[in-house]
Amino acid sequence: MSSQEREFVKEITPKSEDFAQWYVDVIRKADLIDYAPVKGCMVIKPYGYGIWERIQEAFDRRFKETGHQNAYFPIFIPESFFQKEAEHVEGFAPEVAWVTHGGGEELTERLAVRPTSETLICAMYSKWIQSWRDLPVLINQWCNVVRWEKSTRPFLRTTEFLWQEGHTAHRTEEEAEEEALRMLEVYRERVENILAIPVIAGQKTEKEKFAGALRTYSIEALMGDGRALQAGTSHNLGQHFAKVFDITFLDQDDQLKYVWQTSWGVSTRLIGALIMVHGDDRGLVLPPKVAPLQVVVVPIAPRKQREMVLAEARALAVGLEDRVQIKLDDRPEYTPGWKFNDWEMRGVPLRIEIGPRDIEKGQVVLVRRDTGEKTAVSREGLETRVVRELEDIQATLFRRAKRFMDENTHQAETFAEIKEILEERRGLIWAGWCGKRECEDAVKEETGATIRCIPFEQPEGTMKCVCCGKGESRKVVFARAY
């Protein structure tokens, strides 16, 4: 490694030294975002947005396969609508941005810039739904939302962010419950198989559920610093909103009934999770399925052989472009070493190096971002090899993240144990919980850890409540979280 290259990498703070600083360093060096001149807002730069486009594509496909259609609802919600559902307004009001003037005049009613769209969408559903034949309504929207935040962090907590919000209406409670669980499963499957992030699926406690929901389900992931991150939520809204917004239908039995609803969402926060789960001290590491660029070709040539090597590298890239997202880095102003670092910081899964000797031997050198492994492989059958290598990187990243999660999942029998684990090791902590709010609050107050969820998959055996010692408790997962 030349001094220039060492200098280059040094700009990323080591993960173990200062995780929060490492996170923003990686984002900056990978060129994912920039800070906007608006408090708490970020610009998602093309490379960062390219990741979001791949996430959108992968999720949108599954939404459509499960029968949903996209639509678009206005960004403005009149204050009177917003305030109809009491719990909901209590949950969101402190975070709302208000439009008070438009077209040069003061408005007679303030407009909320949507922090989420339940209220407006419910007002529409109340018009659209009349009969059981109109059900289910299965609609999703991709949009921007605004939540005024005091302290912000790129991708994880910003005043404006991008997301999708599904909003469905059903005839029966069972159907709504099925839908809420179906979409949580869609999230679990996509996050694990596309983002290569293992998660724990479960139910939120009353304290942590969505403002206005009957039940909230979530998938929880573990970040590299041992803190948890909620990666997606799905809510069974029950009939709370239906009653407030009068969403009724004439059922087959000629009775007028309220619909049962769900809503569910994932956001650009997932990009934050990608960084914190897979990234390392050299920068970003992207699973091939969300990488805007999967393979980069770097030619290595002494000046007089430059043209010949470039021509071979170009042919190679063209030959692969039908199968993978590939780019030839032919910038003359940078050395190969500089380019290696540059693309490593950006997390490109696979690098192909090609020089005069490789050409002589009919080979190229493959370098994996996840393991750093270098292998000389024949040009013959390269396409198949590259595709297989990408598949293996995808699988390896998931396995590695799963192992990290397993190694950082603990069990606590007592309050003292929870505290000790959180002070020394962090991670996810399985513990018993009697179900009482006081016990949940007590743990949070003393340790900063919250119940991430009551996992669907409950380990065998019984545990006592980690706080009050009551037996017959459910097993929950505690963690400090983003």
Added chain:
Amino acid sequence: MSSQEREFVKEITPKSEDFAQWYVDVIRKADLIDYAPVKGCMVIKPYGYGIWERIQEAFDRRFKETGHQNAYFPIFIPESFFQKEAEHVEGFAPEVAWVTHGGGEELTERLAVRPTSETLICAMYSKWIQSWRDLPVLINQWCNVVRWEKSTRPFLRTTEFLWQEGHTAHRTEEEAEEEALRMLEVYRERVENILAIPVIAGQKTEKEKFAGALRTYSIEALMGDGRALQAGTSHNLGQHFAKVFDITFLDQDDQLKYVWQTSWGVSTRLIGALIMVHGDDRGLVLPPKVAPLQVVVVPIAPRKQREMVLAEARALAVGLEDRVQIKLDDRPEYTPGWKFNDWEMRGVPLRIEIGPRDIEKGQVVLVRRDTGEKTAVSREGLETRVVRELEDIQATLFRRAKRFMDENTHQAETFAEIKEILEERRGLIWAGWCGKRECEDAVKEETGATIRCIPFEQPEGTMKCVCCGKGESRKVVFARAY
């Protein structure tokens, strides 16, 4: 036609009777939008949004093929940024919605909800661009924008709408000019080939250009009522914004220079154009390339043969679903006649009818939405036939619209002629224009017609200015416009 069916169709006001009413009737019956409980805002329902998704996909592909990448910039623009470019602020300030409160507090600086993003993007480009090596910057964003409108009309003029805005920065004036023209050509090609809408491409006058641009180019289409509609614009911004936002780069000659910029956009307005160009008295008519649903299968069966016919219809739909967007309408509660009307109103390009006698004969009946033509065709080779039929519908719709445009394009030598044409026939009017603002204003004041553009393709021969009679004038196209 049964009385039920007549009733059904009657709900659409005839185009010739009241075009404006016909337009909103079609939108309602085709279920494209609904009015939101927010002044001037609309909800784009799934079927309408499906059209937008197809438009997005078709345009986005070309943007990427021409080297652009997507990104995302914040929706809020601080008032101080917004006001930096004088012409720009003058053009947009009256239409801005202002956020004044956030997080429970009054803001120290008001935030504009973006009516367009030049100012914020320029502030970012000023940070990002240092050297000639950073150029060109070729970025696009798909997003929502807000312009406070006094009177609104679905898709054509709403307070919030969806669009894409491309923003590029270049080393030289020539490159920026090339880019502005390249993107206008992308728009022309997509609008003509995907939306099947013929357009005239040209330059806007000084009066009509974008607030802050050096030159604005546009494509202009002709609606069914003889009014023009601007379907897309591309601006050469010159160095106006670069000077205000200090976007400079060190050129190869070591001189610090201002960049040259462009911006360009199309919006959900294109859906309004689709309706007004192709629609007829039975409802919407969609070109196959933007139709969310290209083919609908309607089984026709007496009760006792219902299951058998349904099974055949299902097999048929499944057999075609790899090639076309197809749906089987198996709703038992509606008659075939009702379904025919329903899908015709929604503009589905092709209907396949199948009944017991068709099954016996190994045939189906194809019914084209554009011509109403019914043809019995063999089940053998149906796939190829359906694809060919859709191609022919696409081509026919374009030809028909082109013929309508040609038939409604007139020439005026004098002011009196322009007035007469606009009173009696409307349409596009070629006329000479000396280039003076007074003449342009005079025509607008007396007739309501504006210069839509100075077309690139100028007819041969000379014309005198239609207002002042000066010779050696450019030929322009006047029209009343949306």
